[in-house]
Amino acid sequence: MNPPSSHQPPDDPGIKLREHSYDGIQEYDQRLPNWWLYTLYGAIVFWVVWWFVHMIAGLVPSDGARVDAEMAKIAAVKMASSLDVANDTKFWEMSLNGVFVDAGKQTFNSLCIPCHLPSLRGKSENPTAVGPDLTDTAWLHGGTPKEVYVTVSKGVVAKGMLAWEPVLGQKKTAEVVAYVLSHHQPGEPITVEVAK
């Protein structure tokens, strides 16, 4: 025996049934629970206040402004700790500093030796090596410390050398340059030859 079917008038005469019949289905017209209604009203009020505070009165910084502020903070930290990478003398000093050179050597050995070889001699040692000799005085892209830094940090995309500064950051790139320069002397002759 099944319970009685539901298209009968409601058990409680206080419950309203709407007139219109949608293919035999009539809608009830009962009140939503108050907690639901007041949550909805509260949400609407919240939205109006929020919109006003953010968009009209500008009392709270907009999302774009907050992102800019965070980015400025990051840039400030970067600037405060950035090295003067246009200063040749500084680089020569770094190349004499054991701590810098050791750190640079670690980075070099983990990233640079497949092409430039552990001895840094590249093509001079093995003609099939990918990278040129970093210990001689012949440079393809400029031999002063700041030019070497630019080469490492911006790479040589056409030849396959990665731009390393976005990967390593300024400090590690400078350390690697210091390591390379530790195989050179300040004031040595520099020959810039552009390969064919």
Add this chain to the structure above:
Amino acid sequence: MSLETRPKVASTRHAPVRDSVTTINADGSRYFLYPADAPGRFMTMRQQAAYGLIAIYLLLPWIPVNGYPALFLDVAARRFHFLGLTLSAQDTWLLFFGVSGLGFALFFLTALFGRLWCGWACPQTVFLDHVYRRIERWLEGDAPARRALKLAPMSAGKFLRRAAKHALYLLVSLAITHLFLAYFVSIPALWHFMHAAPGEHWGAFLFVFIAAGILYFNFAWFREQLCIVICPYGRLQSALTDDHTLVIGYDACRGEPRGKLRHGGGGLARAGSGEAPASSLAHGELGDCIDCSRCVQVCPTGIDIRHGLQLECIGCAACIDACDEVMAKVKRPAGLIRYDSLAGFGGGITRWLRSRTILYGVLMLVGATVATFAFSTVRPMNFLVYRMTGAAYFVSPAEVRNQFMVRLVNKRTVPATFTLAVAGLPAGVRQTGFGVPVTLEPLGESVSPLILLADRKDYTGPFKFTVLVQDAGRAFTLTREVEFMGPDARLLREEEEEREHEEKTREEKHD
């Protein structure tokens, strides 16, 4: 009090109807329920299940497996530990199997057993029925006592009882949310957080206290509104259940027509109910239901199960226990309200094997198989081979070159050493990079270049090769297939021929 003289507050004052929700009054205000106690075998079994589940919830963060808590979702370090299996961010794709697997299991189990989850395992029921309601029962007494307390004027006693109850509610809510945080930061970190200033970890602090507030509000007041209005799982039932799904119901065939029990004679003499004319009902032709409304008094969602299967019914089986208790007292067989399918209540047989269950079952098995296979590919390390930024390949006079970066991730808490090898290279292709094994610190990663150079003389075009990483200690290998890209070999040969031709003409000019 005997059954007849017990005040029938629920059945006369706010009798459930099919057309509206009992707990929502006509003016929108909340009709707060005071469900009566319903001890019985289902209550006992549910209690045991609930305490077991609570124990699991409490203990899981404390039990170490493979050096990590049994379930530890370390969001900060992006490592997720499940019973000794560590997944890193790169393994997020496995979440698909987790979600779809749960989905299929849900479909399958619901098609067979209906709302078993709601009444037995859902945290709402587990915490509400077996923790919060027990606190309430202890401090405020049984249903009539609680109702009386609500109506009573404020007094010192009432205030103290209520204050103690709400204080305990808050304490339990805070305990639940603090432990929830432990699943994400681990117990030692939670302990440290609790001793440190909130300012050091605003996010966690706000989360725990807001969540505790929500839980308190939910378990102190909101209660069944969540099950009826908010929870989507309850609504999915109508799609997932059919006439052969196990539900809790009232056996109308046996119970109707109902009639009040009248004591007299041997015990089974019954009086007709007021509405039906006495002449149409012969003695002894009434159903087993004596209209005591006990099933209504114990219902935590405020329905009358005798109206049939309803949305509000969460399958807590309180009405089963209540009716069985009454049936025992009037010496009739139990099971007037019981677990059965709608087909069963109609007098038929429940068909467990039907197209719906077979289909869901097959889907679940397929999903489980694929998930097992997917999870079996997880290793204590990850590795990734990707092309270096820049051109896909570089051509020099002697060779064609591809540049890759290999990223190795050590997921374990001990250092690990890996060797990398390349297989499947055609003649004339050599590799530089990864000549020596790589040692990674615990939870460490490294990115290193791998360069492949193909001799132009032997170059025949792009090819696929395999990179293998082998773990020194654990004897497992991971492989990745990578493509070596390069120009069409014919273009290179044409270029060679052109160059040789140029050289020859230059030599001839010299001569």
